Each structure stands twice: as C-alpha cells, then as structure tokens.
Amino acid sequence: MTDPQTPPAISTPEGLISIEAVTAHLASAGYISTPEISTAVFLAHHLRKPVLIEGPAGVGKTDLARSLALSMDMPLLRMQCYEGLDESKALYEWKYGKQLLYTQILKEKIHLLIDGADTLDTALAKLTGFQDLFFSRDFLEPRPLLRAMEQTSGSVLLIDEIDKSDEEFEALLLEVLSDYQVTVPEIGTIAAQYPPLVILTSNNTRELGDALKRRCLHLHIDFPPAELEARIVRTRVPDVSDRLLAQLVAFIQRVRDENIRKLPSISETIDWARTLILLHADSLDPALVRSTLNVILKRQSDIAEIAPKVDALVGAAVRDVAETV
Amino acid sequence: MERTLTQYIRALRAAGAGVSTTEAIDAARTLDVVGYADRAVMKTALGAVLAKSVEEKALHGRLFDLYFHRDAVAEPPPQDAADSQDSSSEPEGDADNDGADAADAFMALAEAQDAGRTAMALEKAAQAAGADGIRFASQASYFTRRMLEQMGVKALEQRLIGKLGEHTPEADAEAQRMMEARAALQSRARAVVDQRFEMFGRAATEAFLNQMVSERQIGALTRTDMERMKHVVARMARRLAVKHARRRKVRNRGQLDLRRTLRANAGHDGVPFDVVWRTKRKDRPKIVAVCDVSGSVAQYVRFLLLFLFMLREKVTDLETFAFSNHLEDVGPMLQTREFNAAMDRIVMQVGSASTDYGVALQDLETKFGEVIDRRTTVLILGDGRSNHANPRLDLFQQIADRAKRVVWLCPEPEGSWGTGDSCLLQYRPFCTHLSHCATAGDIERAIDDMLLAYD
Numbered sequence: 001m002t003d004p005q006t007p008p009a010i011s012t013p014e015g016l017i018s019i020e021a022v023t024a025h026l027a028s029a030g031y032i033s034t035p036e037i038s039t040a041v042f043l044a045h046h047l048r049k050p051v052l053i054e055g056p057a058g059v060g061k062t063d064l065a066r067s068l069a070l071s072m073d074m075p076l077l078r079m080q081c082y083e084g085l086d087e088s089k090a091l092y093e094w095k096y097g098k099q100l101l102y103t104q105i106l107k108e109k110i111h112l113l114i115d116g117a118d119t120l121d122t123a124l125a126k127l128t129g130f131q132d133l134f135f136s137r138d139f140l141e142p143r144p145l146l147r148a149m150e151q152t153s154g155s156v157l158l159i160d161e162i163d164k165s166d167e168e169f170e171a172l173l174l175e176v177l178s179d180y181q182v183t184v185p186e187i188g189t190i191a192a193q194y195p196p197l198v199i200l201t202s203n204n205t206r207e208l209g210d211a212l213k214r215r216c217l218h219l220h221i222d223f224p225p226a227e228l229e230a231r232i233v234r235t236r237v238p239d240v241s242d243r244l245l246a247q248l249v250a251f252i253q254r255v256r257d258e259n260i261r262k263l264p265s266i267s268e269t270i271d272w273a274r275t276l277i278l279l280h281a282d283s284l285d286p287a288l289v290r291s292t293l294n295v296i297l298k299r300q301s302d303i304a305e306i307a308p309k310v311d312a313l314v315g316a317a318v319r320d321v322a323e324t325v
Numbered sequence: 326m327e328r329t330l331t332q333y334i335r336a337l338r339a340a341g342a343g344v345s346t347t348e349a350i351d352a353a354r355t356l357d358v359v360g361y362a363d364r365a366v367m368k369t370a371l372g373a374v375l376a377k378s379v380e381e382k383a384l385h386g387r388l389f390d391l392y393f394h395r396d397a398v399a400e401p402p403p404q405d406a407a408d409s410q411d412s413s414s415e416p417e418g419d420a421d422n423d424g425a426d427a428a429d430a431f432m433a434l435a436e437a438q439d440a441g442r443t444a445m446a447l448e449k450a451a452q453a454a455g456a457d458g459i460r461f462a463s464q465a466s467y468f469t470r471r472m473l474e475q476m477g478v479k480a481l482e483q484r485l486i487g488k489l490g491e492h493t494p495e496a497d498a499e500a501q502r503m504m505e506a507r508a509a510l511q512s513r514a515r516a517v518v519d520q521r522f523e524m525f526g527r528a529a530t531e532a533f534l535n536q537m538v539s540e541r542q543i544g545a546l547t548r549t550d551m552e553r554m555k556h557v558v559a560r561m562a563r564r565l566a567v568k569h570a571r572r573r574k575v576r577n578r579g580q581l582d583l584r585r586t587l588r589a590n591a592g593h594d595g596v597p598f599d600v601v602w603r604t605k606r607k608d609r610p611k612i613v614a615v616c617d618v619s620g621s622v623a624q625y626v627r628f629l630l631l632f633l634f635m636l637r638e639k640v641t642d643l644e645t646f647a648f649s650n651h652l653e654d655v656g657p658m659l660q661t662r663e664f665n666a667a668m669d670r671i672v673m674q675v676g677s678a679s680t681d682y683g684v685a686l687q688d689l690e691t692k693f694g695e696v697i698d699r700r701t702t703v704l705i706l707g708d709g710r711s712n713h714a715n716p717r718l719d720l721f722q723q724i725a726d727r728a729k730r731v732v733w734l735c736p737e738p739e740g741s742w743g744t745g746d747s748c749l750l751q752y753r754p755f756c757t758h759l760s761h762c763a764t765a766g767d768i769e770r771a772i773d774d775m776l777l778a779y780d
Contacts, residue, residue, distance in 0.1 A: 019359075019366065035365065035366070035369050036369050036372070036373070039359075039366065039369040039370050039373060040373045042358075042359075043355060043358065043359075043370060043373055043374070046358045047351060047354055047355065047358065047374075049351070051373075052377075054378075054379075096592075096593050096596075096598045097592060097593060100593060100594060100596065206567070207567045210343070213377040213378075214345055214347055214348060214377075215347075216377075217373040217374060218372075218373055218374075218376060218377040218378070218382075219373060220378075220379055220382055259663070301660075
C-alpha cells in the first residue's frame with residue numbers, strides 16, 4: 001500500500017500547480033475548460049490516478065487529451081481500443097522476424113559457441129548462458145502502454161473508447177492504471193520512470209467494470225450550456241459574427257431538446273458554423289437552416305423529424321438571443 | 326474533518342452509491358490536495374473521486390449540499406464544544422433523580438443565543454436517538470420525540486404540569502415560556518430529523534416502493550404507481566442490457582483457421598507464431614412481439630412493449646404487432662410518436678374489437694410471414710381467449726416450426742388456462758415456454774430467459 005501511495009516526488013509542471021493554472025494552460029491550447037474538467041486533471045496529477053471521461057460523442061473527450069499534451073508540452077501516446085484488442089497490440093510484442101533472423105545467424109556460428117564440447121551435456125551447459133538472448137529488451141517491440149512507461153519526462157497516455165474493447169482487456173489495463181508498471185514474464189516488471197497522465201474515454205456503449213472505475217477519477221462531460229458552447233465555437237471559428245454565433249448555438253441547444261436519436265454535438269456545431277460562414281450567412285433563416293440540416297443531423301429519420309419544425313425552432317432561437325442581449 | 330468525511334461517505338452508501346474503501350482513502354487524499362477552503366472546489370473534487378456514474382454524480386450533488394450545509398452550522402469553536410457537551414450529557418444521566426437540572430438545561434438550550442451551541446446539542450441528541458437509522462418519512466415524529474427526550478423534555482414537561490396546576494399569573498407566564506421553548510426546540514429537532522431522512526432514508530424508501538410496485542399485479546396498478554413503474558422498468562431494462570452485453574463472438578478453441586493463420590504469419594516465413602482460431606458468431610436477438618391489445622390485456626402489453634423499447638440498444642431487431650380481431654404492425658407508430666401517446670392510439674385503433682386469435686395468426690402468417698425465421702423468438706402476450714373462433718392451430722404450428730423459440734406470456738393465473746373460451750392449452754404443445762406473467766418482475770424474468778437463448 002505504501003509504495004504506490006507515496007511515490008517518489010515527481011516535479012509538477014507549471015501547468016498543473018493549481019486548478020486555475022490548468023484552466024489557463026488548456027485555454028492557451030484552445031480548449032475551453034470547465035471547473036469539473038480542470039479539477040479532474042489537477043487531481044489526476046496530484047493523486048497519480050487516471051481520469052475516466054464519459055459523455056456523448058463529440059463533446060471534446062479526446063480533444064482534452066490532445067490539448068493537455070499540447071499545452072503541457074508533453075508527448076501524446078494514443079491507443080485506440082476496438083473489439084479484439086489484445087496485449088500484443090497494447091503492451092508489447094516480440095520481434096519475431098528479428099528473432100528468426102538471429103536464429104539463422106546463430107545456426108551457422110553454432111560450432112564456435114559449443115567449440116570443444118564433446119558431450120551433449122557440456123554443449124548444453126555452454127548454451128545455457130545464452131538462453132536469454134532472444135527474450136531481452138532488444139527483441140521487445142513496445143506498444144503504446146509500454147512506450148508510455150518508458151517515457152523519461154512526462155507524457156499523456158490516451159486510451160480512447162475503452163468501451164469498444166473486450167472485458168478481458170480491462171483486466172489487462174488494471175496493472176498499468178494502478179501501479180504504472182508492465183510485467184513482461186520473460187524480463188520482469190518495467191515500472192514507469194515518470195508516470196504518464198492517463199486519460200480514458202468511453203462513449204458508454206457498455207457498462208465498464210467496477211474494478212476499472214474504482215481505479216480512476218470519473219469525469220462526465222455533457223453537452224455544454226449555450227454560453228460555454230459559444231465560447232468554444234468562437235475559439236475554433238474566430239471569424240463567425242457575434243449574432244450568427246449566438247443564434248446558431250441557441251438553435252443547436254433547442255434541437256438537443258427535441259426527440260431525436262443522434263443529438264448534434266459540439267463538433268457538429270463547429271462544422272455548421274464553418275458551413276454557414278462559407279455560405280456568407282450573417283444570421284439564421286429557415287431556408288438556410290433547412291438546406292444545411294444534414295451538417296448537424298446525421299440520421300435521415302432525425303432530419304425528417306426536425307425539418308417541419310425548423311421555422312418554429314429558428315424563431316425560438318432568434319427570440320432566445322434577443323432576450324439575452 | 327476526517328470523521329465528517331467518513332460520515333458523508335456513509336450517507337452516500339446509504340443512498341445507494343457504491344463507495345469502496347479505496348475510494349474513501351482517495352477522498353481523504355483529495356481533500357489533502359485541494360484543502361477545505363473552497364466548497365465549490367471541494368464538491369467537484371470529491372465528485373471526481375467518489376461518484377463514478379451520472380446517477381451517482383447527481384446523488385453526490387444533492388447530498389453534498391445537504392451534508393456540508395449541516396456541517397457548517399454544527400462546527401462550533403472548540404471551547405464551546407466542551408461546554409455544550411456538559412450541558413447536553415448531564416440530563417441523560419440525571420433525569421431520574423434530578424429533573425430540575427435537565428429541565429433547566431433544556432430551557433437554556435431552547436433560549437440560547439448561540440446558534441452553534443444549540444446545533445451541536447441537536448447533533449448529539451440526533452446521534453443518541455439514532456436518527457441516522459430513519460427509513461420512512463412516517464418515522465420522523467418518533468425520532469423527533471426521541472431527540473427531545475435526549476435533551477430532557479420529560480423533566481420539563483413534569484415541571485410544566487406542576488406550573489399549570491398552580492393557577493397563578495406568574496406560574497402561567499412561566500408555563501407559557503416553557504411551552505414556547507419546547508415548541509421552538511421541537512421544530513428545530515424536526516428539521517434535523519427531516520434532513521437525516523433526506524440523507525439516509527429516502528433511498529431506502531424509494532427502494533422499498535420500487536420493490537412493491539414491481540411485485541404488484543400490473544392490472545391493479547394505480548396512476549401514481551404507473552409513473553414509478555416507468556423508472557423501475559427503465560432500471561430493469563438497463564440491468565438486463567448490462568447482463569447480456571457479452572461479446573457476440575466466441576473463440577472456438579481447438580479449431581485452427583488455417584487460411585488466416587498462414588496470412589498472419591506470412592511475414593515470419595510461414596512459421597506459425599500467431600495462431601488464429603476459428604470463431605463463431607452469435608445471433609443477435611431478434612424478437613417478434615405479438616400482443617393482444619383487447620381490454621383485459623392492454624395494460625400488460627403497455628409494460629411489455631415499454632420494456633422491449635427500453636432494451637432497444639440490445640434488441641435492435643424488434644418487430645411489434647398488435648391484434649384483437651385483426652393484426653397490425655405497430656412498430657412505425659411506436660417509433661414516431663411519444664410512447665404513451667402511441668400506446669393510447671394503438672389500443673384505440675386495434676384494440677376495440679373482440680379478440681380472434683385465428684385471424685390474427687392468419688394475418689401474421691400471410692402479411693408478415695417473412696419476419697419469422699430461425700433466429701427469431703416469437704413472443705406472444707395474450708390470454709388465449711379467442712371468443713370461440715377457430716384458433717388455427719395449424720398456422721401456429723407452422724410459425725412455431727420456423728421460429729427459434731415461441732414464448733407465450735399469459736396474464737391469467739394457471740388455474741384458469743383452458744377454462745371457458747381459452748385455447749391456451751391447445752396452443753401449449755407448440756410453445757417453447759409458456760408462463761403466467763402478472764408483474765413487472767415476471768416480465769423481466771421472461772425477457773431475461775429469452776435473451777439467454779442468444780448468449
């Protein structure tokens with residue numbers, strides 16, 4: 001218990017000194033943070049715990065890891081999860097080809113090694129000294145998790161869409177997540193020199209195991225309120241006019257209250273803002289919205305649901321904006 | 326503070342959040358890092374450590390405000406704590422032989438200007454009265470009384486009776502003062518108990534009511550039950566979805582996939598380092614629900630369909646048919662409208678006539694016959710009362726032969742199967758499974774069984 005609890009003091013980068021510093025640093029990388037997000041990142045470093053981020057698709061879960069790496073000036077190691085992902089793709093693999101090649105070379109030189117051995121026993125005794133040759137670090141191909149352990153200065157390890165992987169893979173992650181070490185049976189345990197900042201994301205397509213959740217800090221990112229969404233879109237699409245920005249965000253917020261299957265996310269709001277700028281729009285009008293509805297809605301049934309309501313929704317959105325101004 | 330945190334975690338657990346010991350330790354470390362100065366920071370930080378799902382986050386949000394609000398009032402300056410400890414512990418011991426002291430202490434508490442001291446005494450009394458054990462709202466007055474007794478109300482009441490008996494103006498004024506003091510302290514004690522109920526009791530009450538409602542006959546549910554039922558069904562559906570969210574592929578160990586093994590090891594000169602085994606893909610659940618929506622059964626259908634719709638993530642292949650004297654595909658209606666509105670319309674449109682199972686089966690076979698194949702589970706919900714019309718057992722047999730399974734759920738108890746116009750016993754030999762289904766719990770079990778066939 002004592003060892004992982006009281007780690008050797010690791011230096012705290014400037015951006016992780018306080019919760020405010022996290023917010024400021026993320027902002028410099030173009031990521032608008034909320035107190036919840038900054039607190040989780042701050043705690044992740046100070047408690048040395050991974051952060052598990054859940055929330056609907058497209059609210060900036062992956063982007064947080066990317067911005068974090070960018071703003072803290074640390075390398076980003078990314079592992080995309082999928083069904084059937086196993087340790088040879090996540091942790092390490094032996095370089096079979098290289099091992100094979102060395103075996104061929106060895107075959108030709110074998111007489112030099114067992115030189116003078118006249119019985120099988122002495123030959124074996126001589127060879128025993130070489131047995132670890134093929135299973136040493138030279139023949140180890142590190143995959144993202146092991147690579148993250150080998151970083152000598154800080155890094156951000158992103159384990160993306162963990163819910164897409166199999167349940168067995170979660171168990172594989174536990175050692176990495178709680179003790180920041182990887183065990184390779186042939187070599188031993190490789191502990192992280194500088195524990196990475198680990199970010200796991202999940203779209204909640206399946207319930208994650210309790211063991212995994214217990215080891216992580218939990219952060220839920222939901223669709224942002226209008227004011228925050230406007231700020232986020234503003235940083236990504238700087239040339240959008242104030243009026244259009246306020247109106248399109250109000251419209252998206254209204255659409256999210258409708259009964260549709262796939263709600264438009266922030267990335268769709270951003271795409272839509274870009275689209276509208278290309279079309280030289282400076283305010284929303286129903287015809288324009290109707291023709292660009294496919295940018296924010298990705299299902300035919302959703303488009304069919306919203307299309308007849310566009311007039312009312314645009315009217316309501318314009319009214320929302322007029323009220324706040 | 327350490328103790329406060331432990332108690333808070335206990336409150337969270339009582340409310341249904343699974344907080345483990347490791348998480349409790351993490352919470353303490355978190356507070357070391359962020360400090361106690363800023364409550365908003367404390368709240369988000371503890372939220373990240375203790376609440377691991379959206380529901381738990383909401384729970385944490387509610388409880389944190391309740392709990393640390395109380396704490397802010399109850400944390401008195403140290404010397405005061407010692408003080409009030411004396412005054413509130415005395416009455417307990419001396420109540421019998423020296424009632425006067427207890428009564429005085431009670432009055433002193435009720436009329437004390439120091440809010441911190443009174444709060445502390447209330448807190449102690451609540452602890453002694455076991456107010457944390459409150460489970461139902463109706464227990465509130467009991468616990469309030471117990472708290473008052475801890476603070477010495479009995480001695481006060483004795484003195485009060487004495488004063489009232491004296492019938493002098495001074496005594497009456499004194500009695501008046503005592504009654505006011507009692508009322509004041511009582512309302513404060515009640516507030517404390519109510520707060521404890523919010524923290525510790527509400528979850529237990531909810532769980533109890535949910536349990537009740539899921540075990541009650543669906544036909545006998547009242548309107549208020551229906552609302553609760555929706556949540557219960559949603560929870561059951563989520564539970565089932567998690568339970569059956571297994572992989573859809575099973576490795577068929579022992580059967581080598583030669584082609585893929587050679588392909589995978591081409592880079593190693595054909596030496597098979599990576600061995601690829603054959604895999605077997607499992608069928609996705611495909612359910613065809615055929616529901617009798619005539620008067621007597623309509624209510625049950627509502628819940629069955631609600632259940633199946635909540636499971637939509639898991640059961641993507643779902644066809645729904647409703648019938649009485651004819652059969653209609655109601656899938657589109659359920660998909661386009663709000664659930665309750667859709668159900669009302671279905672019952673109005675399809676359920677008004679008397680049931681005829683023969684015609685319904687014929688409609689199913691001739692109009693929608695292609696939806697039933699060897700992967701399909703046919704789920705029939707009905708009482709099997711065909712109003713003496715031809716039950717068309719031949720058609721039912723055809724359907725049963727083609728489908729993977731036929732599951733029949735009947736709202737009537739087993740004793741009445743086959744009585745009067747019920748053809749249930751004639752259908753029975755062709756069903757994979759026939760069971761009585763009266764409560765939401767029964768529906769859950771039936772669907773669980775059905776999904777198990779696909780795992």
